[in-house]
Amino acid sequence: MKVLETSLPGVLILEPVVFGDERGFFFESYNKKALEKVGIMAEFVQDNHSRSVRNVLRGLHYQIKQPQGKLVRVIQGEVFDVAVDIRRNSPNFGKWVGFNLSAESKRVAWIPPGFAHGFLVLSDVAEFLYKTTDYWAPEHERCISWNDTDIAINWPVQGEPTLSAKDKLGHSLKRAELFP
Template sequence: MNVKPTSIPDVLLIEPKVFGDERGFFFESFSQRQWQQATGLNTAFVQHNHSRSLKNVLRGLHYQVQQPQGKLVRVVQGEVFDVAVDIRRSSPTFGQWAGEILSAENKRQLWVPEGFAHGFLVLSESAEFLYQTTDYYAPEHERAIIWNDPDLNIVWPLTGEPNLSAKDRQAKSFREAELFP
C-alpha cells in the first residue's frame, strides 16, 4: 500500500497494490499489519458500513461530538468526491478541507481521522460506498455542518443543486456548529 498525505497531513490517501491481468484483479483492501507499518496508526475498526447513493446525492458534512469516529472510506461501485474538514479548534489546519476523487476504478481509500467532519458527492449515476469506523454510530451525538458553508468554501464538482437529506438541509453553519477543542 502507498500512503500519501493530502493537503491536510492527518488526512491520508491510501493507494493499494493491485494485482491484475485479463481475468480481473486482486488487492488487499485492509491489512492491520500493513496499515500500522504504513501509517504509524494503531487503529481498531469496530463498525463497517455500506451505502448506495444516486448521482448528485451529497451526504454530509457529518461527525460525532462524543464517540468521534475515524473513518477509512472507499468506493466499490461508481465515483464520488470525498471531503474531510478539520473541525479541531487546536489544530493548525482548523477549518481547512481536503477533497479527493474515490472510485471503483482507482481503488483509492481515504483516512478521515477523529475530529473531522466528512461528506461526499456522488459523481457517477450511482455509487456504493464502504467505510470502516473506529467507534460506533451514536445518533444522539451526530452533528452536521451545511455542505455549502461560505467560511469553508468547499469547491464541490457540482452540476446544479445537490440532492440532500432533510437532516443535511437543516445542518448548521461552521460558525454555529459544535466543534472539537
C-alpha cells in the same frame, strides 16, 4: 501500499497494490499491519455501506462524542470525498481537502477523528464502504452545512445537490458544536 499525503495532516489517501490479469484483480482492502506501518493505529468496530445516485451529497457529518475515524472506499462508481478539520485548537481548523475516490482507482482514504466528512456522487450510482473506529451514536451525530461560506468547499456539483432532510439542517461552522 503507497501513501499519498493530503494538504491536511492526518488525512491520507492509500493506494493498494493491485494484482490483475485476464481473470480480474485482487488486492487487500484492509490490512491492520500495513496500516500500522503508515501510522494508522486504529481499531475498527463497524462497517457501513451506502448506495447513492448522481448528485447526492452526504455530509458534512461527525460525532461530537464517540468521534469516528473512517477508512473509506468506493466499490462502484465515483465520488468527490471531503474532510474538514473541525478541531478548534488545530492550526488547520476550518480547512478542507477534497479528492476523487472511485471503484476504478481502488484508492482508500483515512479520515481521522476530529474531522467532518462528506461526499458527492459523480457517477450515475456509487457504492461507498467505510470502516469506523467507534459505533454510530445518533445522539452525538452532528452536521455542518455542505455550502458553509466560511469553509468554502469547491464541490464539483452542477445545480443543487440532493440532500437528506437531516443534511439540509446542517449548521454553519460558526454555530456548530466542535472539538477542542
